[in-house]
Amino acid sequence: MGTTAPRLDVLAPLSGWLVPLDSVPDPVFAGKMVGDGVSLDPTSGSLLAPVSGVVSNLHSAHHALTITTPEGVEVMVHIGIDTVMLKGQGFFPLVEQGQQVSAGQPVIDFDLDQVARSAASLLTQIIVTNGDAVAHMQPAQGMVNAGRDVVLSLQLANGKDVPQAQAGEPQLSSDIAIGNPAGLHARPAAVFASKAKTFASDIQLILGDKEANAKSVVAIMGLATKLGDVVRVRAAGTDALSLSRKTATPNWPAWARPPASPSAASSITGCKNSTWRNKARAPMWSSRLSPAPPRRPPPSWTWSRPS
Template structure:
């Protein structure tokens, strides 16, 4: 729900579950607040709801993340689970479309909780304010169980960020790169690109398929829906434009640990060929038991030699007491 301007913007919980600090998210992009400040929810429910009135800015093509823009301009990203982009939409159902107006409590994304628990790195769902330069969290509720609609956090405007224009300091610098990331530019790569871009004074943008977004805005970058193999132009204007373009191009081309070719090589290396059947060796000497390889690996323990002793049976008994 949204309170008066004096109270700022109140965000309600979009999920039922346990509310935890963002620091406890097992992903550096969220824990180190590269995308912005917020909270995380370990869900017990299976539907993500709108935390406030607003408009849907982006729905990720893998259906695992959605961003809303409130009437006051605050942008709220909700990312269901971690590394769920790799599921390519499996287990998710989207109930809204980009550009759609929503009210607090409206369903945004449904998901199969059991399926994600088995397939995803974690179910924990970060709720992040992605324009912290314009809004700060003045009050938050964490370390407790909540239901949908419960109080989550309160935002207040800190004044518009003075985005100075540096275009007059020089012409545009443009460089095209081919995206090698297996899952395209989703939340994690977008956060790293934005973090790098913010280190420069130049105005920097990424252009793909006739769409343009500021490189300093993770939400803007995700809205481009850039995929593996897409050709992307990095455009910058300002005193340090050349350095900015070079840094972002190098970051994207490095793959940020998500290069499709490297991931494919890792998967191929993980496939162990089945060893050929081992023929049973004849014993080297009568009575000696030989072992064979059961499975490749490392054997740890005491090695012993098994020898079958031949029992001599005397045909003539020596009486009951001797036999016992």
């Protein structure tokens, strides 16, 4: 008899109506660059922990947090769209980063009316950011009650091989100045990690004496970067040299246009001499008042690969 793969149920963090993730009016979430999951149009204003585990990341704007379960699954809940620009207004965290929480425990209170008036949308994303930990995901549908109903049923991966670090002389980028007003929050962190994953090398993002795995959205967010911070990218592996070559210019869409003529370091960052910019903005619409307009396509880049 075969061994049954472990399972994990993710509970509704809020009451409301479930919405397919690919219909969210944000190309990074809809394109599943942050991870796969489901969206929820909320009717309650007290966010409950969807799983038990440790709060591995609590954003400084208090609109998003990630809980890492004992099985190693990273579950992010991101309240609304463009809510990072509210800079914490209307959000009241009830837990701290590093704290152990139980499924159904209140973790963030927020003013539903204030956030609805100020944000692009109240749609709240429940996402597994490390998809390699999950073999199969089944999202629920319809109306759900916070802390009671399951929104994601996960079949966990069982003993996947961990890639070994590749040999090669480490390559270090030039200084990269963060030009995004909100730093590397969920969306730019997801774009960054997505680009990093196209390389086989081990890639680290360095901020002062702190380092983060550049292929992990949660790790990048954990650096808590802000406007004007200076970071560097270090890569070690067979294709690390491609990070420092002056290569093809990325094909940036108009809504995410960086300065012209990116330098060599922009193989991952997509910036000139290292200014990271993400000007992606979701359309202003209320999910309960009107249907979403057609989504703009997620960004596509032309990458230089080692010969």
